[in-house]
Amino acid sequence: xxxxxxxxxxxxxxxxxxxxxxxxxxxxxxxxxxxxxxxxxxxxxxxxxxxxxxxxxxxxxxxxxxxxxxxxxxxxxxxxxxxxxxxxxxxxxxxxxxxxxxxxxxxxxxxxxxxxxxxxxxxxxxxxxxxxxxxxxxxxxxxxxxxxxxxxxxxxxxxxxxxxxxxxxxxxxxxxxxxxxxxxxxxxxxxxx
Amino acid sequence: xxxxxxxxxxxxxxxxxxxxxxxxxxxxxxxxxxxxxxxxxxxxxxxxxxxxxxxxxxxxxxxxxxxxxxxxxxxxxxxxxx
Numbered sequence: 001x002x003x004x005x006x007x008x009x010x011x012x013x014x015x016x017x018x019x020x021x022x023x024x025x026x027x028x029x030x031x032x033x034x035x036x037x038x039x040x041x042x043x044x045x046x047x048x049x050x051x052x053x054x055x056x057x058x059x060x061x062x063x064x065x066x067x068x069x070x071x072x073x074x075x076x077x078x079x080x081x082x083x084x085x086x087x088x089x090x091x092x093x094x095x096x097x098x099x100x101x102x103x104x105x106x107x108x109x110x111x112x113x114x115x116x117x118x119x120x121x122x123x124x125x126x127x128x129x130x131x132x133x134x135x136x137x138x139x140x141x142x143x144x145x146x147x148x149x150x151x152x153x154x155x156x157x158x159x160x161x162x163x164x165x166x167x168x169x170x171x172x173x174x175x176x177x178x179x180x181x182x183x184x185x186x187x188x189x190x191x192x193x
Numbered sequence: 194x195x196x197x198x199x200x201x202x203x204x205x206x207x208x209x210x211x212x213x214x215x216x217x218x219x220x221x222x223x224x225x226x227x228x229x230x231x232x233x234x235x236x237x238x239x240x241x242x243x244x245x246x247x248x249x250x251x252x253x254x255x256x257x258x259x260x261x262x263x264x265x266x267x268x269x270x271x272x273x274x275x
Contacts, residue, residue: 008247015244021252032263039270062213066206069238073202076242080194176243180235184263187231191216192224192271 016173017166024177027141031134031181035188038130042193045126052127053193055120060111061190064104065182071100072179075149079172082165087156094153097175101146108139131189138181145175201241205234224271232264 007013014021042049078093115128122132152171155163212230215223239256240246246253 008244009249011249011251014248014252025255028259032259036263036266036270039267043270058213058216062209065209069202069205069209069234072238072242073198073205076198076244077195080198173243176238179238179242183231183235183238187212187227188267191212191227192267 016169020170020173024173024180027177027181028184031137031184034130034134035184038127038134038188039192041126041130048125049127049193052125052131053190055115055118056131056190057111057114058190060107061186064107065186067100067104067107068179068182071097071104072176074100075172075175079168082156082168091153091157094149094156098146098149098153101142101149101175101178105139105142105146108135127193134185134189138178138185141178141181145171145178148174198241201237205237208234225268228264228268232260235260 008015012018016024074093074097078090078097081087081089081093120128122129148171152163152168155161156168208230212227215226215230236257239260240253245256
Protein backbone atom coordinates (compact mmCIF):
# COMPACT_ATOMS: atom_id res chain seq x y z
CA UNK A 1 0.00 0.00 0.00
CA UNK A 2 1.19 3.45 -0.90
CA UNK A 3 1.58 5.21 2.45
CA UNK A 4 2.61 8.76 1.58
CA UNK A 5 2.79 11.63 4.03
CA UNK A 6 -0.05 14.00 3.17
CA UNK A 7 0.16 17.73 3.71
CA UNK A 8 -3.33 18.62 4.91
CA UNK A 9 -2.38 22.29 5.22
CA UNK A 10 -2.48 22.43 1.44
CA UNK A 11 -5.74 24.19 0.48
CA UNK A 12 -6.19 21.70 -2.38
CA UNK A 13 -5.91 18.69 -0.11
CA UNK A 14 -8.34 18.67 2.81
CA UNK A 15 -8.47 15.28 4.61
CA UNK A 16 -9.97 12.90 2.03
CA UNK A 17 -9.07 15.02 -0.98
CA UNK A 18 -10.62 17.96 -2.84
CA UNK A 19 -13.02 15.87 -4.95
CA UNK A 20 -14.76 14.24 -2.01
CA UNK A 21 -14.97 17.64 -0.30
CA UNK A 22 -16.72 19.15 -3.32
CA UNK A 23 -19.30 16.35 -2.95
CA UNK A 24 -19.52 16.89 0.83
CA UNK A 25 -20.10 20.65 0.39
CA UNK A 26 -22.84 20.06 -2.20
CA UNK A 27 -24.51 17.43 -0.04
CA UNK A 28 -24.44 19.60 3.09
CA UNK A 29 -25.84 22.57 1.16
CA UNK A 30 -28.62 20.45 -0.36
CA UNK A 31 -29.70 18.82 2.91
CA UNK A 32 -29.28 22.13 4.75
CA UNK A 33 -31.54 23.98 2.28
CA UNK A 34 -34.15 21.21 2.43
CA UNK A 35 -34.18 21.27 6.24
CA UNK A 36 -34.54 25.05 6.31
CA UNK A 37 -37.44 24.68 3.86
CA UNK A 38 -38.96 22.08 6.21
CA UNK A 39 -38.76 24.48 9.17
CA UNK A 40 -40.25 27.25 6.98
CA UNK A 41 -43.24 25.04 6.08
CA UNK A 42 -43.46 23.99 9.74
CA UNK A 43 -43.96 27.67 10.51
CA UNK A 44 -46.90 27.79 8.06
CA UNK A 45 -48.59 24.59 9.29
CA UNK A 46 -47.68 24.58 12.99
CA UNK A 47 -50.38 22.22 14.27
CA UNK A 48 -49.89 19.62 11.55
CA UNK A 49 -46.12 19.53 12.08
CA UNK A 50 -46.49 19.24 15.86
CA UNK A 51 -49.02 16.38 15.61
CA UNK A 52 -46.99 14.57 12.94
CA UNK A 53 -43.79 14.94 14.94
CA UNK A 54 -45.50 13.14 17.85
CA UNK A 55 -45.95 10.11 15.56
CA UNK A 56 -42.15 9.70 15.39
CA UNK A 57 -40.28 7.63 17.94
CA UNK A 58 -37.49 9.79 19.43
CA UNK A 59 -35.85 6.70 20.96
CA UNK A 60 -35.31 5.22 17.46
CA UNK A 61 -33.81 8.51 16.34
CA UNK A 62 -31.52 8.65 19.36
CA UNK A 63 -30.42 5.00 18.97
CA UNK A 64 -29.69 5.61 15.29
CA UNK A 65 -27.60 8.63 16.24
CA UNK A 66 -25.64 6.48 18.71
CA UNK A 67 -25.09 3.81 16.02
CA UNK A 68 -23.80 6.35 13.51
CA UNK A 69 -21.56 8.09 16.05
CA UNK A 70 -20.06 4.75 17.11
CA UNK A 71 -19.58 3.80 13.48
CA UNK A 72 -17.86 7.15 12.80
CA UNK A 73 -15.62 6.61 15.83
CA UNK A 74 -14.51 3.18 14.56
CA UNK A 75 -13.90 4.69 11.12
CA UNK A 76 -11.61 7.36 12.60
CA UNK A 77 -9.73 4.72 14.62
CA UNK A 78 -9.36 2.41 11.62
CA UNK A 79 -7.82 5.18 9.48
CA UNK A 80 -5.45 5.94 12.37
CA UNK A 81 -4.43 2.26 12.57
CA UNK A 82 -3.81 2.12 8.83
CA UNK A 83 -1.55 5.17 9.02
CA UNK A 84 0.34 3.40 11.83
CA UNK A 85 0.79 0.41 9.53
CA UNK A 86 -1.33 -2.02 11.57
CA UNK A 87 -3.39 -3.48 8.74
CA UNK A 88 -4.98 -6.17 10.92
CA UNK A 89 -6.45 -3.63 13.35
CA UNK A 90 -7.51 -1.44 10.44
CA UNK A 91 -9.55 -4.31 8.99
CA UNK A 92 -11.09 -5.14 12.38
CA UNK A 93 -12.20 -1.55 13.01
CA UNK A 94 -13.42 -1.15 9.44
CA UNK A 95 -15.64 -4.22 9.89
CA UNK A 96 -16.99 -2.70 13.11
CA UNK A 97 -17.71 0.52 11.19
CA UNK A 98 -19.69 -1.44 8.59
CA UNK A 99 -21.47 -3.41 11.34
CA UNK A 100 -22.74 -0.27 13.08
CA UNK A 101 -23.75 1.20 9.71
CA UNK A 102 -25.71 -2.01 9.18
CA UNK A 103 -27.37 -1.65 12.60
CA UNK A 104 -28.43 1.87 11.61
CA UNK A 105 -30.03 0.53 8.45
CA UNK A 106 -31.79 -2.30 10.35
CA UNK A 107 -33.36 0.09 12.85
CA UNK A 108 -34.29 2.54 10.11
CA UNK A 109 -35.96 -0.27 8.15
CA UNK A 110 -37.93 -1.26 11.25
CA UNK A 111 -39.00 2.36 11.73
CA UNK A 112 -40.08 2.58 8.07
CA UNK A 113 -41.99 -0.70 8.42
CA UNK A 114 -43.88 0.72 11.43
CA UNK A 115 -44.73 3.92 9.57
CA UNK A 116 -45.93 2.04 6.49
CA UNK A 117 -48.04 -0.29 8.70
CA UNK A 118 -49.73 2.81 10.15
CA UNK A 119 -50.50 3.98 6.60
CA UNK A 120 -48.02 6.85 6.76
CA UNK A 121 -46.69 7.08 3.21
CA UNK A 122 -44.76 9.73 1.27
CA UNK A 123 -47.76 11.95 0.51
CA UNK A 124 -49.42 11.59 3.96
CA UNK A 125 -48.88 15.28 4.74
CA UNK A 126 -46.19 17.96 4.32
CA UNK A 127 -44.24 16.86 7.41
CA UNK A 128 -44.07 13.23 6.33
CA UNK A 129 -43.21 14.18 2.74
CA UNK A 130 -40.12 15.90 4.14
CA UNK A 131 -39.51 13.02 6.56
CA UNK A 132 -39.57 10.35 3.84
CA UNK A 133 -37.60 12.35 1.26
CA UNK A 134 -34.84 13.47 3.64
CA UNK A 135 -34.40 10.25 5.60
CA UNK A 136 -34.59 8.07 2.46
CA UNK A 137 -31.94 10.16 0.70
CA UNK A 138 -29.80 9.81 3.80
CA UNK A 139 -30.35 6.03 3.89
CA UNK A 140 -29.23 5.85 0.23
CA UNK A 141 -26.03 7.67 1.22
CA UNK A 142 -25.44 5.20 4.08
CA UNK A 143 -25.94 2.29 1.65
CA UNK A 144 -23.46 3.82 -0.82
CA UNK A 145 -21.05 4.40 2.10
CA UNK A 146 -21.25 0.72 3.10
CA UNK A 147 -20.52 -0.31 -0.50
CA UNK A 148 -17.49 2.04 -0.60
CA UNK A 149 -16.15 0.76 2.76
CA UNK A 150 -16.66 -2.87 1.71
CA UNK A 151 -14.71 -2.20 -1.48
CA UNK A 152 -11.94 -0.50 0.56
CA UNK A 153 -11.87 -3.53 2.90
CA UNK A 154 -11.38 -6.02 0.06
CA UNK A 155 -8.93 -3.66 -1.66
CA UNK A 156 -6.71 -3.51 1.45
CA UNK A 157 -7.13 -7.23 2.17
CA UNK A 158 -5.26 -8.17 -1.03
CA UNK A 159 -1.68 -9.37 -0.65
CA UNK A 160 -0.30 -6.75 -3.05
CA UNK A 161 -2.84 -4.01 -2.55
CA UNK A 162 -2.65 -0.92 -4.73
CA UNK A 163 -5.17 0.93 -2.55
CA UNK A 164 -3.68 4.24 -1.47
CA UNK A 165 -4.15 5.96 1.88
CA UNK A 166 -5.89 8.79 -0.03
CA UNK A 167 -8.52 6.31 -1.26
CA UNK A 168 -9.16 5.10 2.28
CA UNK A 169 -9.38 8.68 3.55
CA UNK A 170 -11.82 9.62 0.79
CA UNK A 171 -14.02 6.65 1.73
CA UNK A 172 -13.79 7.64 5.40
CA UNK A 173 -14.71 11.25 4.56
CA UNK A 174 -17.81 10.04 2.69
CA UNK A 175 -18.78 7.90 5.68
CA UNK A 176 -18.33 10.81 8.11
CA UNK A 177 -20.44 12.95 5.76
CA UNK A 178 -23.35 10.56 6.48
CA UNK A 179 -22.82 11.32 10.21
CA UNK A 180 -22.76 15.07 9.54
CA UNK A 181 -25.99 14.92 7.54
CA UNK A 182 -27.65 12.89 10.29
CA UNK A 183 -26.52 15.48 12.88
CA UNK A 184 -28.56 18.02 10.88
CA UNK A 185 -31.55 15.72 10.27
CA UNK A 186 -31.99 14.26 13.77
CA UNK A 187 -32.69 17.47 15.75
CA UNK A 188 -34.86 19.06 13.07
CA UNK A 189 -37.02 16.03 12.17
CA UNK A 190 -37.25 14.28 15.55
CA UNK A 191 -36.88 16.97 18.20
CA UNK A 192 -37.76 20.41 16.88
CA UNK A 193 -41.50 20.40 16.32
CA UNK B 194 -5.27 10.60 18.18
CA UNK B 195 -6.90 7.41 19.47
CA UNK B 196 -7.37 8.89 22.95
CA UNK B 197 -8.80 12.16 21.55
CA UNK B 198 -11.18 10.22 19.29
CA UNK B 199 -12.35 8.11 22.25
CA UNK B 200 -12.97 11.18 24.42
CA UNK B 201 -14.83 12.85 21.51
CA UNK B 202 -16.96 9.74 21.01
CA UNK B 203 -17.92 9.59 24.72
CA UNK B 204 -18.83 13.30 24.70
CA UNK B 205 -20.87 12.93 21.50
CA UNK B 206 -22.78 9.95 22.93
CA UNK B 207 -23.51 11.89 26.14
CA UNK B 208 -24.64 14.98 24.21
CA UNK B 209 -27.02 12.86 22.09
CA UNK B 210 -28.69 11.50 25.21
CA UNK B 211 -28.86 14.97 26.77
CA UNK B 212 -30.51 16.29 23.54
CA UNK B 213 -33.17 13.59 23.70
CA UNK B 214 -33.86 14.38 27.38
CA UNK B 215 -33.97 18.14 26.82
CA UNK B 216 -36.49 17.67 23.97
CA UNK B 217 -38.96 16.29 26.56
CA UNK B 218 -38.80 19.51 28.60
CA UNK B 219 -41.56 22.09 28.30
CA UNK B 220 -39.11 24.96 28.23
CA UNK B 221 -38.75 27.72 25.66
CA UNK B 222 -34.97 27.36 25.82
CA UNK B 223 -35.13 23.63 24.96
CA UNK B 224 -34.98 24.37 21.21
CA UNK B 225 -31.92 26.54 21.62
CA UNK B 226 -30.15 23.93 23.77
CA UNK B 227 -30.94 21.09 21.31
CA UNK B 228 -29.60 23.05 18.34
CA UNK B 229 -26.49 24.21 20.20
CA UNK B 230 -25.75 20.62 21.21
CA UNK B 231 -26.28 19.49 17.60
CA UNK B 232 -23.92 22.18 16.32
CA UNK B 233 -21.35 21.06 18.88
CA UNK B 234 -21.72 17.42 17.74
CA UNK B 235 -21.34 18.52 14.11
CA UNK B 236 -18.07 20.28 14.95
CA UNK B 237 -16.91 17.25 16.98
CA UNK B 238 -17.32 14.90 14.02
CA UNK B 239 -15.86 17.31 11.47
CA UNK B 240 -12.86 18.47 13.45
CA UNK B 241 -11.96 15.31 15.39
CA UNK B 242 -13.17 12.31 13.37
CA UNK B 243 -12.64 13.87 9.92
CA UNK B 244 -9.44 15.56 11.11
CA UNK B 245 -10.48 18.94 9.77
CA UNK B 246 -8.44 20.44 12.61
CA UNK B 247 -5.39 19.63 10.46
CA UNK B 248 -6.85 21.20 7.30
CA UNK B 249 -6.15 24.57 5.70
CA UNK B 250 -7.96 27.47 7.50
CA UNK B 251 -10.15 27.96 4.40
CA UNK B 252 -11.85 24.60 5.03
CA UNK B 253 -12.11 25.13 8.77
CA UNK B 254 -13.67 28.58 8.39
CA UNK B 255 -16.02 27.48 5.58
CA UNK B 256 -17.31 24.52 7.59
CA UNK B 257 -17.63 26.64 10.73
CA UNK B 258 -19.58 29.35 8.89
CA UNK B 259 -21.85 26.84 7.17
CA UNK B 260 -22.75 25.15 10.47
CA UNK B 261 -23.33 28.46 12.25
CA UNK B 262 -25.48 29.79 9.39
CA UNK B 263 -27.52 26.58 9.17
CA UNK B 264 -28.37 26.42 12.88
CA UNK B 265 -29.01 30.18 13.12
CA UNK B 266 -31.47 29.98 10.20
CA UNK B 267 -33.23 27.02 11.79
CA UNK B 268 -33.56 29.01 15.04
CA UNK B 269 -34.77 32.15 13.20
CA UNK B 270 -37.45 30.30 11.22
CA UNK B 271 -38.55 28.24 14.19
CA UNK B 272 -38.62 31.06 16.75
CA UNK B 273 -41.24 32.77 14.58
CA UNK B 274 -43.54 29.79 15.15
CA UNK B 275 -43.19 29.74 18.96
